[in-house]
Amino acid sequence: MTELIKTPRAGETxxxxxxxxxxxxxxxxxxxxxxxxxxxxxxxxxxxxxxxIELPPAMTSRFDMxxxxxxxxxxxxxxxxxxxxxxxxVKTLKRVILTYEQMGSPKYVIGICSCTVNGGMYWxxxxxxxxxxxxxxxxxxIAGCMPRPEAVIAGLRExxxxxxxxxxxxxxxxxxxxxxxxxxxQRLFGETWQTPTDVISEARHYGLFGxxxxxxxxALLEQHQKPLEALEMKVDIPELTARR
Amino acid sequence: MTKDLSTWLDTLLxxxxxxxxxxxxxxxxxxxxxxxxxxxxxxxxRGRASYVHLSAISCVDWIEENEFELVYHVWSYEIGSLVSAxxxxxxxxxxxxxxxxxxxxxxxxxxxxxEMFGVFFEGSPDMSxxxxxxxxxxxxxxxxxxxxxxxNAHFDFQDYQPDWLTEIEAKGGGVAVRPDEQRFSRRDVDAx
Ligand code: SF4
Numbered sequence: 001m002t003e004l005i006k007t008p009r010a011g012e013t014x015x016x017x018x019x020x021x022x023x024x025x026x027x028x029x030x031x032x033x034x035x036x037x038x039x040x041x042x043x044x045x046x047x048x049x050x051x052x053i054e055l056p057p058a059m060t061s062r063f064d065m066x067x068x069x070x071x072x073x074x075x076x077x078x079x080x081x082x083x084x085x086x087x088x089x090v091k092t093l094k095r096v097i098l099t100y101e102q103m104g105s106p107k108y109v110i111g112i113c114s115c116t117v118n119g120g121m122y123w124x125x126x127x128x129x130x131x132x133x134x135x136x137x138x139x140x141x142i143a144g145c146m147p148r149p150e151a152v153i154a155g156l157r158e159x160x161x162x163x164x165x166x167x168x169x170x171x172x173x174x175x176x177x178x179x180x181x182x183x184x185x186q187r188l189f190g191e192t193w194q195t196p197t198d199v200i201s202e203a204r205h206y207g208l209f210g211x212x213x214x215x216x217x218x219a220l221l222e223q224h225q226k227p228l229e230a231l232e233m234k235v236d237i238p239e240l241t242a243r244r
Numbered sequence: 245m246t247k248d249l250s251t252w253l254d255t256l257l258x259x260x261x262x263x264x265x266x267x268x269x270x271x272x273x274x275x276x277x278x279x280x281x282x283x284x285x286x287x288x289x290r291g292r293a294s295y296v297h298l299s300a301i302s303c304v305d306w307i308e309e310n311e312f313e314l315v316y317h318v319w320s321y322e323i324g325s326l327v328s329a330x331x332x333x334x335x336x337x338x339x340x341x342x343x344x345x346x347x348x349x350x351x352x353x354x355x356x357x358x359e360m361f362g363v364f365f366e367g368s369p370d371m372s373x374x375x376x377x378x379x380x381x382x383x384x385x386x387x388x389x390x391x392x393x394x395x396n397a398h399f400d401f402q403d404y405q406p407d408w409l410t411e412i413e414a415k416g417g418g419v420a421v422r423p424d425e426q427r428f429s430r431r432d433v434d435a436x
Contacts, residue, residue, distance in 0.1 A: 118402040130399045
């Protein structure tokens with residue numbers, strides 16, 4: 001499972017292989033961590049479309065998702081999985097991206113329903129975004145209109161298996177190719193589009209800053225980015241006060 | 245009782261000038277009316293004939309006749325019947341008067357029609373954006389808005405020739421009819 005590395009002589013640097021730590025014990029530890037991670041998943045079900053109706057049966061007594069170690073969670077900060085359950089309109093997509101960026105890493109995205117794959121039966125609609133993976137990295141798609149709870153559970157099990165094997169790391173892709181994702185977002189939302197999350201700094205923090213993190217689109221973002229400020233509180237509703 | 249009321253209503257409507265009344269069934273009446281007479285008709289229906297509930301205002305785009313058709317559906321709880329008042333306005337510039345002062349819920353429907361068809365209602369309390377708050381294209385329900393062209397310009401579709409599919413096809417499975425062959429628009433292109 002793990003291989004012992006020749007002890008380097010003085011002055012030599014330790015050889016580092018990608019994805020594996022040089023300490024033999026760390027590998028064992030990593031595997032344990034991944035196993036533990038795959039057995040304790042908290043999912044945020046952002047109920048975007050009609051496919052969301054299959055989730056209550058998947059969660060409750062008949063199919064009982066909790067026996068797999070998966071639990072619903074109400075806030076993005078505490079969730080590992082973002083379930084996008086159905087068509088995402090352009091307006092909703094903005095909120096989905098905001099939610100996704102708020103989640104702590106590692107994070108996984110599951111696109112449920114044909115609508116997230118390719119627009120589904122809304123392929124011709126001006127309001128529905130096709131192809132969710134243009135805007136954020138998707139780990140698993142569960143196709144169907146709508147997929148049965150069995151399919152949802154099969155998809156989740158596949159994700160668990162991927163996590164255990166260390167294959168579910170598409171979240172890293174968001175940092176490494178941020179320019180690509182931002183480009184698609186800007187195409188839809190206009191060039192002034194921005195989120196409160198500083199993805200580029202986060203990429204540096206996680207050590208995932210790649211050659212495609214920055215690019216023409218992030219340059220555009222920098223031009224338009226406004227510094228974050230607290231929201232102003234207003235209680236004045238002119239229509240109401242005028243009528244009184 | 246109900247029968248008496250509907251007879252009474254028929255008499256009332258037949259007295260009015262310049263409108264065409266068609267009784268579709270015992271509970272449904274279609275009235276075609278000139279745009280300048282519509283507010284008066286609604287006033288009458290609401291004030292004297294107990295049609296107090298405006299269920300909906302719908303809009304139809306008759307692009308060939310260059311007209312919008314506005315349909316006001318009003319309901320009476322007492323008679324249990326629905327009157328649909330149809331009127332046609334010019335598509336250009338597409339301006340009409342609001343019936344907000346007669347039926348308050350009209351504000352909601354008028355705002356919606358303004359957003360979806362671009363009809364402007366004079367005197368409506370609020371004509372600002374409602375559902376499509378982040379939309380900057382033309383009113384999408386107009387017949388001359390080409391939804392598919394807009395989609396093709398703004399979105400990409402999934403590739404239906406991926407590698408994993410060739411593997412499945414080698415085993416005898418795969419996609420029976422590819423979506424791009426199935427689309428109506430594509431069928432027309434291939435046929436002509
Ligand atoms: S795939 Fe079907 S069930 Fe799912 S969101 Fe689309 S229309 Fe609804």
